Amino acid sequence: MNLMTKEKRYNTLNAFYRQKFGKKVFKVSLNGNFTCPNKDGKSGYGGCVYCTESGSGDFAGNKNESLKTQFNKVRAMMHEKWSDALYISYFQANTNTYDTEERLRDLFYESISLDKNIVGLSIATRCDALNNEIYDLLEELNDKTYLQIELGLQSIHDETSNFINRAHSLKCFDDAVKELRKRNIDVVVHIINGFHMETKNDMMDTVRHLNKLDIQGIKIHLLHIMKKTKLGKIYLENPFKMLTLDEYKDIVCDQLEILDPNIIVHRLTGDSPRELLIAPLWSLKKLVVMNEIDKELRRRDCYQGNKFKK
Numbered sequence: 001m002n003l004m005t006k007e008k009r010y011n012t013l014n015a016f017y018r019q020k021f022g023k024k025v026f027k028v029s030l031n032g033n034f035t036c037p038n039k040d041g042k043s044g045y046g047g048c049v050y051c052t053e054s055g056s057g058d059f060a061g062n063k064n065e066s067l068k069t070q071f072n073k074v075r076a077m078m079h080e081k082w083s084d085a086l087y088i089s090y091f092q093a094n095t096n097t098y099d100t101e102e103r104l105r106d107l108f109y110e111s112i113s114l115d116k117n118i119v120g121l122s123i124a125t126r127c128d129a130l131n132n133e134i135y136d137l138l139e140e141l142n143d144k145t146y147l148q149i150e151l152g153l154q155s156i157h158d159e160t161s162n163f164i165n166r167a168h169s170l171k172c173f174d175d176a177v178k179e180l181r182k183r184n185i186d187v188v189v190h191i192i193n194g195f196h197m198e199t200k201n202d203m204m205d206t207v208r209h210l211n212k213l214d215i216q217g218i219k220i221h222l223l224h225i226m227k228k229t230k231l232g233k234i235y236l237e238n239p240f241k242m243l244t245l246d247e248y249k250d251i252v253c254d255q256l257e258i259l260d261p262n263i264i265v266h267r268l269t270g271d272s273p274r275e276l277l278i279a280p281l282w283s284l285k286k287l288v289v290m291n292e293i294d295k296e297l298r299r300r301d302c303y304q305g306n307k308f309k310k
C-alpha cells in the first residue's frame, strides 16, 4: 500500500482511513474499566515504569459511565472539529483483553453497536492477556467489523524491557503477532524511542525486527517522563539524558526510511497532558515535531521504506 505524497512521505493513518472508508474516521476512546496483568501480579507488580494512574489512557472516557454515555461525550467533542465523520471504538486504557471471554464479548459487541456510523474496533492489549478463547472471539469480531489489535512492545532489547518492568518476553510478543495474523487480524505495534540505555542503532533494530513480522501498523512514541509515575521519580532523583528534538527527528526519519512501506504509521510522537509532563517539554509542541519530521524527509528527499530490506 502506498499512500505517500510529496508532502507526507509516509503512510498516514488519516490517508489509510480515507482510502478504506471514503471519509474522515476518528477513534472514540472508551474506558472498559480494565486492569493489567503487569499490575495485579499475574505477570508483574507495579506496572511499566512510565504507566500513569489511568493505565496510559489519559484521554480515555470515564470508566464509571456507561459505554453509550462515554461514546456520546467523546463524539460531541470530536464533532466540534469534524462535522461529518465515521468512528472506530477504541479501548486504550490498561489491558483491554484482560477479562473473561464472556465480559469481553458483551463489551466489544456493545461497543460496535453504539452508533450506525461505527466502522471498526481498536483494542490495545498485551501479549500475555491473550489466549485461544480470546483469539477466537477476536477472529469472530474481525468478521463483523474492521478490527485492529494494538500490542505494546516498546523495544526488542532485554535491558530496556527490564528497566521498563515490561514483564513479558519478546517471544510472547512475536507469538501473539503470529497468532493474530493467522486469523487475519490487523496488528498495530507501539514502540518507544529515547530510553537512555539505547543507542540509535538499538532503536533501529527494533524497527528491523518488526519488518520481519507481518504487522500492519506502527505507533512510534517519544519517551515521556510524567508526574506520578515510577519513571518520573527515577528521573527527578537521577536525571538522565533525554533526546533533543533534532535527535528525535533524525532517529524517526532513519526508522521511516527502513520501515516496510506497506505499514501504516499511526503515530510519530507521544501525546501527554501538559500538566503531567516533566520532560521533554519540547514534545508539547506536537505540530512542530510533526513539521520537523516532514521537513527532514523532504530535505533528504526520501520516503518511508526507501531503504527497506525484508
Ligand code: SF4
Pocket: 036, 037, 038, 039, 046, 047, 048, 050, 051, 052, 055, 056, 093, 094, 095, 126, 152
Ligand atoms: S502494560 Fe500498559 S497498562 Fe499495563 S502497566 Fe504497562 S503501560 Fe500500564
